[in-house]
Amino acid sequence: MIQLLRYKGKPKDDGTYFGPYTSTYAARSTLELLIRLFPLRRCSDQELAGRTRPCILHGMKRCVAPCVGKCSKEEYDAIVEKTIRFLQGKDREVIDQLYGEMEAASEALEFERAAEIHRTIEQMALVILEQLLE
16 A cells, blocks of 8 residues: 655664655645555555455556456566556666556556557656756
8 A cells, every 4th residue: 555654763663664755735635646656555454354345446547456366476466566666766677667567567458558568668758848947
């Protein structure tokens, strides 16, 4: 689960943390971008344990619904890894990997999946371009 947290001092060792951000606005903007680019779950562990059907975010294609088995653990872990690499500034290698996945989906005649990956690549390219222009 990805979320915004505020800490004074050193954060706990129970997760991966990125920051500090220059402002709350920058942190919230980054979170909104990640939500658009990567379909990670946003429900709490308690909600995750009791869920029997996908939430509305799955219907909006903003979550891959690992809670009800709509994606495998390996697929979800790959999305988490891409998110971490993107936050570490390794966006070029994330885009290269997405191009490979898009080509594989096209070859497997999964054109809707390929189009979805292509939209993600375009959004990432726009974000990178905006950062360069600032």
